[in-house]
Amino acid sequence: MSVIKVENLTKHFGNFIAVNNITFQVEKGEIFGFLGVNGAGKTTAMRMLCGLSQPTSGSGTVAGYDIASQSEDVKKHIGYMSQKFALYEDLKVWENMRLYAGIYGVPRSEIPAVIDRMLAALGFESEKNTLVKELPLGWKQKLAFSVSIIHRPEIVFLDEPTGGVDPAARRQFWEFIYKAADEGITVFVTTHYMDEAEYCHRVSIMVDGRIEALDTPARLKQQFSVASMDDVFTKLARKAEGGEQ
Amino acid sequence: MLRYLLEKEFKQFFRNRFLPRLVIALPLIALAVFPLVADMDVKNLSLSVIDSDHSRTSQQMQEKIASSGYFKESGNFADYKSALQSIEKGDADLLLEIPQQFEQSLNRENSGSLMIAANAVNGMQGGLGSAYLSAIIADYNRELIANTQGSAFLPVTAVEVRPLFRFNPNLSYRVFMIPALIAMMLVMICGFLPALNIVSEKENGTIEQVNVTPVSKFTFILSKLIPYWVIGFVVATLCIFTAFVFYGMFPTGSVLPLYIFIAVFVLGFSGFGLVVSNYAKNIQQAIFVMFFFVITLIFISGLYTPFKNMPAWMQMLGNASPLKYFIQVLRMTYLKSATFAEMQHLFYPLCALAVFFNSWAVLSYWKKSA
Amino acid sequence: MKTFFSFVKKEFLYIFRDIPTMIILLLFPILMIILFGFGINTEVRDTRVAVFDPSRDVATQELVNRLSASEYFVIDRYLSDISEAEKVLKKGNVGLVVVFSNNFNENMQRGSASVQLITDGSDPNTASSLANYATAIINQLAVDHAQLATNVGGNNSRLPIINCQFKLLYNPTMKGAYNTVPGVLGLVLMLICTMMTSISIAREKETGTMEVLLVSPVKPITIILSKTAPYFVLSLVNLATTLLLSIFVLKVPVAGSLTLLVGLAMLFIFLCLSLGVLISIVAPSQIVAMLVSAVVMMMPTILLAGLIFPVENMPLILQVIAQILPAKWFIEAVRNVMIKGVGISAISQEVLVLSGMAVMFLAMSVKKFNKRIE
Numbered sequence: 001m002s003v004i005k006v007e008n009l010t011k012h013f014g015n016f017i018a019v020n021n022i023t024f025q026v027e028k029g030e031i032f033g034f035l036g037v038n039g040a041g042k043t044t045a046m047r048m049l050c051g052l053s054q055p056t057s058g059s060g061t062v063a064g065y066d067i068a069s070q071s072e073d074v075k076k077h078i079g080y081m082s083q084k085f086a087l088y089e090d091l092k093v094w095e096n097m098r099l100y101a102g103i104y105g106v107p108r109s110e111i112p113a114v115i116d117r118m119l120a121a122l123g124f125e126s127e128k129n130t131l132v133k134e135l136p137l138g139w140k141q142k143l144a145f146s147v148s149i150i151h152r153p154e155i156v157f158l159d160e161p162t163g164g165v166d167p168a169a170r171r172q173f174w175e176f177i178y179k180a181a182d183e184g185i186t187v188f189v190t191t192h193y194m195d196e197a198e199y200c201h202r203v204s205i206m207v208d209g210r211i212e213a214l215d216t217p218a219r220l221k222q223q224f225s226v227a228s229m230d231d232v233f234t235k236l237a238r239k240a241e242g243g244e245q
Numbered sequence: 246m247l248r249y250l251l252e253k254e255f256k257q258f259f260r261n262r263f264l265p266r267l268v269i270a271l272p273l274i275a276l277a278v279f280p281l282v283a284d285m286d287v288k289n290l291s292l293s294v295i296d297s298d299h300s301r302t303s304q305q306m307q308e309k310i311a312s313s314g315y316f317k318e319s320g321n322f323a324d325y326k327s328a329l330q331s332i333e334k335g336d337a338d339l340l341l342e343i344p345q346q347f348e349q350s351l352n353r354e355n356s357g358s359l360m361i362a363a364n365a366v367n368g369m370q371g372g373l374g375s376a377y378l379s380a381i382i383a384d385y386n387r388e389l390i391a392n393t394q395g396s397a398f399l400p401v402t403a404v405e406v407r408p409l410f411r412f413n414p415n416l417s418y419r420v421f422m423i424p425a426l427i428a429m430m431l432v433m434i435c436g437f438l439p440a441l442n443i444v445s446e447k448e449n450g451t452i453e454q455v456n457v458t459p460v461s462k463f464t465f466i467l468s469k470l471i472p473y474w475v476i477g478f479v480v481a482t483l484c485i486f487t488a489f490v491f492y493g494m495f496p497t498g499s500v501l502p503l504y505i506f507i508a509v510f511v512l513g514f515s516g517f518g519l520v521v522s523n524y525a526k527n528i529q530q531a532i533f534v535m536f537f538f539v540i541t542l543i544f545i546s547g548l549y550t551p552f553k554n555m556p557a558w559m560q561m562l563g564n565a566s567p568l569k570y571f572i573q574v575l576r577m578t579y580l581k582s583a584t585f586a587e588m589q590h591l592f593y594p595l596c597a598l599a600v601f602f603n604s605w606a607v608l609s610y611w612k613k614s615a
Numbered sequence: 616m617k618t619f620f621s622f623v624k625k626e627f628l629y630i631f632r633d634i635p636t637m638i639i640l641l642l643f644p645i646l647m648i649i650l651f652g653f654g655i656n657t658e659v660r661d662t663r664v665a666v667f668d669p670s671r672d673v674a675t676q677e678l679v680n681r682l683s684a685s686e687y688f689v690i691d692r693y694l695s696d697i698s699e700a701e702k703v704l705k706k707g708n709v710g711l712v713v714v715f716s717n718n719f720n721e722n723m724q725r726g727s728a729s730v731q732l733i734t735d736g737s738d739p740n741t742a743s744s745l746a747n748y749a750t751a752i753i754n755q756l757a758v759d760h761a762q763l764a765t766n767v768g769g770n771n772s773r774l775p776i777i778n779c780q781f782k783l784l785y786n787p788t789m790k791g792a793y794n795t796v797p798g799v800l801g802l803v804l805m806l807i808c809t810m811m812t813s814i815s816i817a818r819e820k821e822t823g824t825m826e827v828l829l830v831s832p833v834k835p836i837t838i839i840l841s842k843t844a845p846y847f848v849l850s851l852v853n854l855a856t857t858l859l860l861s862i863f864v865l866k867v868p869v870a871g872s873l874t875l876l877v878g879l880a881m882l883f884i885f886l887c888l889s890l891g892v893l894i895s896i897v898a899p900s901q902i903v904a905m906l907v908s909a910v911v912m913m914m915p916t917i918l919l920a921g922l923i924f925p926v927e928n929m930p931l932i933l934q935v936i937a938q939i940l941p942a943k944w945f946i947e948a949v950r951n952v953m954i955k956g957v958g959i960s961a962i963s964q965e966v967l968v969l970s971g972m973a974v975m976f977l978a979m980s981v982k983k984f985n986k987r988i989e
Contacts, residue, residue, distance in 0.1 A: 048459050053614050072615060075459040088262050088453035093252065103458045104251025147454075263903065271910070281930050282918045333955055351775045360784040366954050367794040376747045379779045383754055386777045390761065404757045405729040408746040411704050413736030421739050441902065526633075528901050529814045533639045536806070536909075537646065544650040551741050553710075554660070556653050573707070579703045580737045582974060 003028045003155055003186050004049065009058035011044050013059060018044040020209035021058065026188060026202075028154075031181050035198030036191040037237065041209040042190040043083060046157050049188070050080050063154045079148035079156040079185075083139050083163065089133035093124060096132060096147060104151035118146050138169035149180055156180065159188040162196065168171065174199050194230040203229070205236055212236050246460060250468035258472060259495045264438070272430045272480050276487035279426050281535045289452045290374045291319040291329040293337040300348035300388075302357075309385045310341075315377050332364050339363045339374050382483030412580040424493050424575035425548040427484040428568060432539055435477045435511045439518035440535045442469055443610070456612045464606045470515055478504070498578040503584035506578075506595065510571040513599030516565075519606040547573075567598045618833055622841035632813075632843045644803045644853045645860060651795040652865040659744045662710040665703050672729075674720035678756055682713070687748045701722045705736050711745050722769055723760065785870070785954050796861045797949035801942040802899070803857060804880065806886050807850045810908040811892030816842055817904035821893070835984055843888045850884050870956030879952060879962075882969050883945045889976035890941070916942040934952035944968045 004026035011019040017173045019041045026032045036042045047053040049062055051071025060067045063077035087096045090157060097115045106114055119125050122142055132140065149156050158177070162170040174196065181187050189200070197203045197217055204214040213220055213236060217229055258264055292310070296303050304538045310316055313330050318508035319337040322328035333336040342360040351357035365371030413420045446452040455465065481504070488494040496503055517533065528598035543557050544550070552560065570591040577583035585592075626823065631637055664682060668675045683690045691709055694700060703709040712730040722728035732749050734742040785793065819825040819842075828838050834981060856875070861867040890912070898904035919929070919937040920977065936941045948965035951957045959966070 017276075047614075051613060052453065052456055053296070072459055075457055078457070080454070080457040082450065082457075084450040084452045084453070086450045086452075088253065088451055089449070090257050095253070095256060099249050100251045100454075100458070102252075103460055131292065169470055172428075256742070263906065267906070267910075278933070279918060282933055333957060333961070350778065355775045356778060358778045358780060360780045360782060364785065365793070366785050366950060373740070373747070374742065375781055376744070376751075379781070380747065382777055382779055383751070386775075387754075387758075389775055389777075390758075404723055404753055405727075406732060406750045406753050408750065409728060410732065410736030410739075410742050410746070411701075411733050413739060415744070416736055416743055418738040418739050421737060446900070462724045465842075491906065526635075527818075529811075529818065530633065531638050532814065532905050532909075533636055533643075533811075537639050537643060539645060541650065553662075553740055559653060562758070576737050577705070577707075583705065587705065 001028050002026060003064075004032075004060070004062050004188065005060055006049070006060040009045065009048060009060050010056050011048060011053065013039075017209050018075050019048070021212045022206075022209075024204055024211060024214055026155075026186060028186055029181060029184055031177065031187045031189065031201045033197050033203035034188060034206065035192065035194070035197055035203050035233065036190075036206035037192060039061070040075065042206055043159055045206070046159055046188070046190060050129055050157055051075050053069060056165075058163060077154045079151070079153040081141075081148040081156070081158045082146050083159040085137075085144060086233045087132055087140070087144055090131065092129050092131055093135075093143060094119070094128045096143070096149065099148050104148050106151065109183070114150065118150065132185040138165045138173075140171065141169075142166060143182055145173070145176055149185060152183075155186040160190055160192070162191065162193065170196070177208065197229040197233075205233060207236055207239075212239075247464050250460070250464065250562045251471060254468055254472045254558075258476075268476055268480060268485065271364045271434065272483040273487050276423070276426055276431055276484050278442055279288045280422050280488075280492060283298055288338060290316050290370075290377075291337045292316040293319050293322055293331045293340040293411045294341065295316060295322050295325060295328050297345045298347040302348040302351060303343045306382065307534070308383050310378070310381050313377075313381050314379070327468065337364075341378065354435050364615055371562070378418035378434045378518050420494070420562075420580060421494055423488045423492065424579050425440055425572060427481065428548060429486070429543065430484055431477055431507070431511060431571075432542070432568060434512060435473045435515045436481050436539060437532075437535055438476070438530045439469060439473050439515045440521045440525070440557075441528060443519060448527055455588050462588075462610050462612065466519060466603070466610055469519055470512065470603065470606075472511040473515040473518075474508070474511055477507065477515070481507045481511075494579065496578045497549045497580060497582040498584065500578075502583075502588065503574070503578045505585070506571065506574045506588070506592065507545050509592070509595045510567055510574075511596060513602050516599060516602035516606045520602060520609055521610075523606060523609040545556060545569070564594075565598070567595055567602075570598075619841060622833070622837060623844045623888030626841050627845045627848075630849075640807060640849060641852070641856070643806065644799070644857045647799045647803060648796070648857060648860040648865065651799050652861070659687055659710075659741060659748065661713075662687060663688050663708065664688045665692050665694050665700065665709045665712045666690060667694040667697055667700060667712065667989045668719075669717050670715050670719035672718075672720040674756075675715050675762075677753070677933075678730075681752050682749065685752060686747070694739055695753075700733055704733065707735065710741070711749060713749065718973060723757070726953050750818070764918040775939075778988035788827050793867055793954050794950075796865065796867050797946045797953060800854070800857050800949055801883070802882065802913075802916060803853050804850055804884055804945075805942055807914055808846055808884055809891040809894065810905070811849075811897065812843055812846050812888055813894035813904040814901050815846075816892065816895035816972065817898050817901045821900050836918050836981075838979075839892055839984070841946060843892065844955060846891075847884060847888060850887075854880050854884075867953070869953050871952040871958065875959055875968060876952050877950055877968075878950065879945070879966070881975065882966065883941070886941050886969055886976065886981045889973055889980060893976050896980055915940055919943065941969060941972050944972075 002025040003081075004024075006025070007023050009019060009020075009022050010017070022045060034042050034046065041206045044053065048055050049060060049067055051062075051067060051074045055068055058191070063073075065073040065077070068072055071235065087101070091099070094115050097118055098111055101111045101114050104107075115128075119128055124143070127135065130206070132143070135143065143156065145161060148158070161177075162173050166174070170193070175185055177189065177199075189196075191197065201215065202214070202216050204211045205220075206212070215223065220232050221227065221229065224235050226232055226235065267537070296307070302542065307318075311318060316339070319485060320551065321333060322331065322340075325340075325342060328337070328340045330344070332340060340362045342362070344360075347357045347359070361375050363371040363375045366558040410416050416447060443452070446455075485500075517538075521534050521538070522531055545555070546552070546566045547555075547563065548568065552563060552569065555563065574583075574588050574591050577588055624951055667681055668679070679690060682688045688711070692703075692711070694703070697714065698753070700712040700714065703920050704712060712733040714733065716722060716729045719728050730753055732746050736742045816825075830837065850890075858869070858876075862869065891908070894907050894912075895904055915936070917932060919940055944965045948962045951962050952966075
């Protein structure tokens with residue numbers, strides 16, 4: 001069953017075409033990697049799926065709702081973690097959790113238990129009362145991730161979730177992603193780290209607003225007859241440069 | 246949902262190092278200090294005299310002026326030019342020239358001319374100053390007439406004029422200013438803070454996380470509005486309290502209608518602040534747009550200057566300003582002991598403006614970019 | 616030099632791309648001139664008058680006619696009962712109530728007539744102006760009648776009358792604009808140079824782009840100069856609009872030397888820019904920079920520097936505080952040059968104080984700035 005269906009989705013900013021006619025589907029329970037260099041159109045595409053940006057043309061459904069006309073319904077069924085850290089820095093860890101639990105309609109009596117469970121899962125028990133701005137970046141991102149799935153959404157969108165953190169923290173972060181996927185949450189993740197692409201069930205590679213490749217990492221490597229995703233990417237990038245000339 | 250958003254707004258407000266202090270300190274300081282500043286009473290005027298007559302009459306007239314208490318003499322000058330210099334240097338505000346043979350011509354021809362020159366850079370001060378001076382001279386003139394006529398057989402024709410300044414018998418400028426200052430504090434705090442609120446969430450990026458949740462536009466705006474509404478009551482109460490403690494000014498009318506008006510006004514003006522915040526791309530822009538509007542509104546609403554003296558087109562604009570109605574309410578409650586019924590005609594426009602600005606705030610808040 | 620110009624270009628582009636802010640910055644002086652020029656009108660004209668006249672005789676009729684003939688008053692209504700006076704004043708649709716005594720004409724001949732002028736004291740200056748004008752008209756009537764009576768009595772000797780000639784120096788038409796244009800100029804320059812500059816530099820600090828610039832080989836002074844250059848240009852544009860509008864729209868002439876006036880404005884612009892830079896170096900964030908400029912600089916400038924309220928009426932302590940405000944000195948100097956038309960020697964004190972302040976702010980910012988870098 002597809003939880004995300006996108007057909008000919010396009011977004012223009014003036015004369016600039018940020019997303020050019022993309023079509024793909026994401027299956028339930030999948031970890032779907034959305035790859036591309038900075039500026040390839042990943043974030044724009046993701047913002048359209050989350051109902052933060054109106055598509056110029058094309059259509060799509062997320063969790064069965066139309067992204068153009070039913071974006072508020074879409075929002076009930078998804079979680080989102082933006083590239084820039086977007087939790088309140090002047091609130092404490094538990095206060096951010098309580099706010100979003102409340103917004104997503106977790107009953108008031110259950111909120112303390114939800115918070116405790118989340119803190120335990122993150123290993124954050126000692127940081128419950130810490131102001132978010134005092135946390136190191138890696139911790140902030142783990143917190144942002146757990147807040148984005150606080151309401152057990154069907155799909156979670158992660159925009160460059162591991163940007164700027166060290167490799168150890170990145171591996172740990174991916175363990176969280178796997179755990180979420182095990183619980184049945186579909187994960188839609190953008191990244192420009194090619195090693196992370198190997199962790200995904202399927203990946204799409206965006207170049208200049210278009211999806212140039214879409215398959216499982218293994219088959220992509222086979223298709224381009226290279227040893228790593230990095231090489232797949234290099235080949236595609238070179239092709240794009242060639243195409244431009 | 247609203248409950249959690251409100252909790253968050255209040256926590257953020259109280260955790261800020263600056264804002265709670267500002268909300269408490271600004272009204273206290275403003276209401277304690279500014280009435281001392283905002284004094285446009287025309288007083289302490291300095292007068293330079295050029296007495297070329299040196300007669301008994303000119304002497305008597307100067308004594309009369311001195312005893313009035315309105316003017317302090319800044320010196321006698323031999324000629325007009327040196328007296329003018331005293332004005333240029335700012336030592337004197339007015340000068341009175343008594344020409345040669347003034348007394349003589351008064352006695353012989355029954356008419357004498359004086360010249361009053363006033364520094365009119367501040368037009369009102371110059372105008373009122375010369376009016377006071379000429380009133381004193383006219384008074385002296387009447388005495389003179391009475392003296393010449395007094396022994397005579399003819400009846401004295403005279404009219405006693407008794408001015409009565411209703412609502413403010415001593416014509417204290419403070420009485421005029423304090424309601425204006427209360428209005429200004431509410432505008433500053435309940436206008437600027439909401440204007441900065443949404444836009445700083447935009448700048449920090451935190452609004453993204455909220456926009457991707459199913460929170461409705463209405464709930465979101467309400468969660469931004471209610472805190473400033475509460476703050477508005479605190480600010481207004483602090484202002485009223487300070488004005489009472491420092492200047493003994495308390496509304497002569499009942500306080501309940503005043504608070505009803507405060508509630509509607511703050512709601513409307515905070516709504517306006519949120520509209521600005523919705524459109525602004527960054528904090529700097531929000532500040533300047535607000536600054537622009539607040540200064541304009543203060544001037545076209547008759548806070549410091551008489552509304553009725555403005556050109557018609559400015560009065561038209563003023564009718565769209567919530568501040569125009571609110572300042573009337575404050576003045577009427579403070580000075581004229583007005584009842585709610587007497588101010589009802591000001592209530593409906595305020596309500597209409599509050600609904601207008603807040604609907605606009607909800608509609609102009611976009612969870613989705615184009 | 617080349618780096619400097621490329622930096623300046625970047626800053627210009629950055630500011631001019633922000634169209635709403637640009638529009639406001641260019642409109643602001645225009646708006647202020649219009650508001651201050653037309654909005655602050657203390658001239659009392661066509662005030663509505665209510666009359667309570669139990670006498671209804673020749674003298675009261677004549678007085679009412681004289682009042683309504685003057686440019687200050689229009690007769691709005693007659694009151695049938697004295698209690699209505701309170702009501703009309705409370706509502707505010709009438710500015711003056713004239714209350715005549717009984718048998719006015721008869722009593723006037725006997726010298727015992729009285730008129731009460733009830734005004735709405737909630738606006739004290741308007742109230743006292745109204746009372747003054749009405750009193751003058753009534754007194755004139757009394758004098759005219761006395762004159763008439765003397766002549767009728769067959770006695771040809773007229774009464775001694777003192778005539779006053781009035782001369783309103785510098786501002787014969789008593790325009791509010793003469794008083795406020797120098798103030799507006801000070802406020803506009805302060806807003807652009809101090810507030811804008813401090814916020815924009817504080818923003819660079821907040822977003823971290825300042826750090827990038829500071830580790831680059833560009834000299835700090837180049838950075839500061841290039842940041843302030845666009846605001847300098849903007850303030851020159853605003854200076855020109857303000858002056859042109861006041862001369863041609865408000866008809867406030869420049870009585871003194873234009874060169875001196877522009878020179879004075881340049882000095883003040885330089886001072887404000889230094890102050891803006893200083894605030895931005897000290898302030899940790901945009902909002903604090905804004906609040907410091909607004910609460911510590913703008914508000915006292917509006918209130919204490921003689922923009923609306925005369926400095927000499929304030930209590931001593933506030934007059935002392937006013938002395939440390941740059942705008943107070945600037946406004947005074949501009950008023951002297953622009954309205955009174957004095958030369959440089961008469962404003963040497965103001966120029967000296969302003970230069971001293973400018974040098975001090977600049978020295979303080981350089982010192983603070985260097986400390987931060989170390």
